[in-house]
Amino acid sequence: MYKVMLVDDDYPVLELLSEAIPWNSLGLRLEGAYENGLAALEAAERSMPDIVITDIGMPKIDGLELVRRLKERKPDLRAAILSCHSEFQYAQQAMKLQVQDYIVKDTLDPDDLQQVLIRFSDSLEQERRLNVERHRLRQMADRSREAMKEKWIQSAVQMPLLQAGGWKEELEAFGLPTDGRTVLPVVGFIDDYRSAKRRFLSDDTLRFAVSNVIEEVVRESSAEAVLFPYSGKEWVVLHSFRPTLTVNGYDVVRQLLERIQSALRRTLKLSMSFVIGEMSGAPEQLKQGLVRLLAGTGQRFYMERGEIAAFRHAAGASGDLFAFYDQASECFRECIMKRDASQAKAKAEEWTRFLRMSGYASETVKDWSLKLLLDIRLKHYSLYSFRASYSAESLNKEVSEIGSLYELRDWLTEHLLSAVSAEETRVRTQRKEVLDACQYVSANLDQRIGLEEVAEYLHLNASYFSRLFKKERGETFIEYVIRTKMERAKELLDQTAHPVAKICEMLGYDNQSYFIKLFKGCTGVTPNDYRNRGA
Known part of the structure; x- marks a missing residue:
């Protein structure tokens, strides 16, 4: 329903119109009736009307001034002047304010006002539909452009570089100046990706929302940078700089990334981490830098939430992580058998610290953790009846989406606590x-x-x-x-x-x-x- 406000210092007129107009059947809601412009303006601060019907001559604030102030806040406001004045100068002022109708009280018929309201309601509805369609078309255009950028960056990283000149032209077309400049690449990735995807229901929705926020920050900062979505949880930012002794490109990029992090936390309640690459003066260098950044999952795995780090090669630990497997397995099974939730959390944290200090390859750590849970499930009979999703297939899918050690710790802790709970239920309820x-x-x-x-x-x-x-x-x-x-x-x-x-x-x-x-x-x-x- 569209909201209507009546304003007139003649109370009988307010009473007549309030009762004579069938508001609900017109798809309208009478939001309020006020005897002066100031009271109406104060009410509009609490709830802005879509339509205002107002007298001109009123104490404190007259009708024309009221319309002017309301239209400053809501340009598409529909307004009709209801007045005893029929002089041309009042009608002229109303026209300047784009008042849609001017009704003289002396000849007022509620049916006439009802027709005005119907016309206002129809035009508001038509405008609403047009805005919805414009928004839909704009979203389609934005998604199409995002798809083009995603396809380009994936091709740039994965396919051989055949024409460096063509690369530069394509980057220029996306809005990144490259002539006589160096480019600093950055890879950003969503923290707690599994949780974020569940909240946004799909990869596509999550990617579109994040891209919109980052694009807005880049525009507002006037940065010479372009965002490229790379996958459901990875984005590439390319920032170009003209070589100068007075500008530190790394500091400029870090400030931009901090603004992006702040905007994502504020608007989407998401955390994002970034790895900054090296300055590249030629397309060949940029391609190599991007390949290294996107392949650097080892470094990312051990980063903290919201960290901004310079790229470094992850050396990886020597030795066999599975040499510690039996010790960890027995440790966790003991916590479950004792039904000790606090001990299970403490042990998960303790093993996480060990893994962080050791620095094993991320895939090795994830395989080790998955095998631990599967083994616990097989050996601990109460878990056979524990929730349908607790299967090898579902666990394997879950662990494949984990991108950091702290996510793995939370995942492992979640399943251990569920196992403790299942054990408590089993012991409590069965003979x-x-x-x-x-x-x-x-x-x-x-x-x-x-x-x-x-x-x-x-x-x-x-x-x-x-x-x-x-x-x-x-x-x-x-x-x-x-x-x-x-x-x-x-x-x-x-x-x-x-x-x-x-x-x-x-x-x-x-x-x-x-x-x-x-x-x-x-x-x-x-x-x-x-x-x-x-x-």
Whole structure:
């Protein structure tokens, strides 16, 4: 609904118009009726109207002055003058203020005013639709230009440089002066990318929002720089400088990057880090610098949130990180078994400090962490029933999106705390006999497991144990055994190259056809189809 304001020092007129006009049926809302211009102006500071109907001659502020001040704040305001004055000079002043209608009170008919309001409402709606369409077209143009820039920078980095002159012309076309200048490249990347993507729902929305903010900062700073989106979480900024002894290009770029960081925090609640490359005087140098920057994930992995750093080669640690694997695995499993959340957080922080000091390659660290969680999941039986997303495939996807050590620490801590919570729930809600049975299954996945033998192990009557297990777990004991073994089979298919026959044997089945039938019953596909699903 469009908001309407009535202003007249003649109260009976206000009362008449307030009651005689069917506001709601016209798609309008009477925001207020005021007896002088000052009161109306003060009310407009709280809620600006779309339409104002005002008298001219009023105390404190007259109608023409009120319209003038309101139009300073809202140029598209629709205004009609309602007055006893019919002299030409008043109408002339109203025309200068672009008042859309001038109604003389002596001949006022509420139906006439209603027609004016309908015309105002229709024109506002038409203008709104035009603005929406202009905004849509502008967004399409902006996205098209962003796509062109993204395609160009990816080609510039990934394809051979055949024509240096053509490169310079293309950069000029994007608005970056290159003649007689050096160019300083920068790579920026979103911190906590997984969290940011969840909040913005898609890569495309996130990329477009970030690009818009950075572009605006670059324009406002009058920097001779151009932004190129490179991927969903990486952006390239090229800043050109004319060689001079009085200007330090690195300081200028750092100031620009700090302004970008501030704008992103303020408008999108996002953090961004940057790596600054080296000054390049020729296209060949610039290409080499960009390749090094974008390949420098090792340096980025160990940077802090919001850090701005000069590019450096990451040497990488010597030695085998997996030599510490058993120690870390036992440490985390102990925290889960003791249901100690604070200890789990402390241990995650402790191992993170170790990894930072050691400086192992980022992919090695991520593989090591992923294997830790998967191993905990396999060995700690309570996690088989812990949330559906906690699978090898989902964990592998999550860890692939992690770009820094602090993100990896938060990710690892999140899963450890969830495991502690699952263990607490398991212990609190299940009978000891059922917990012991699950523990027995977890420890004997390579054996044939039957209801009778487990009941005997627990010193229980088989029939009683069967009913108890079904009541506590919501599935029969045999269903639980099969499901647990099939989960293990999926892990072995994902993480090893063992043939199906070997996996069948490792899970205590001596009939491969029966194993395949069970696997398909649980997953909907055969073991071979499951293993080859991404091929």
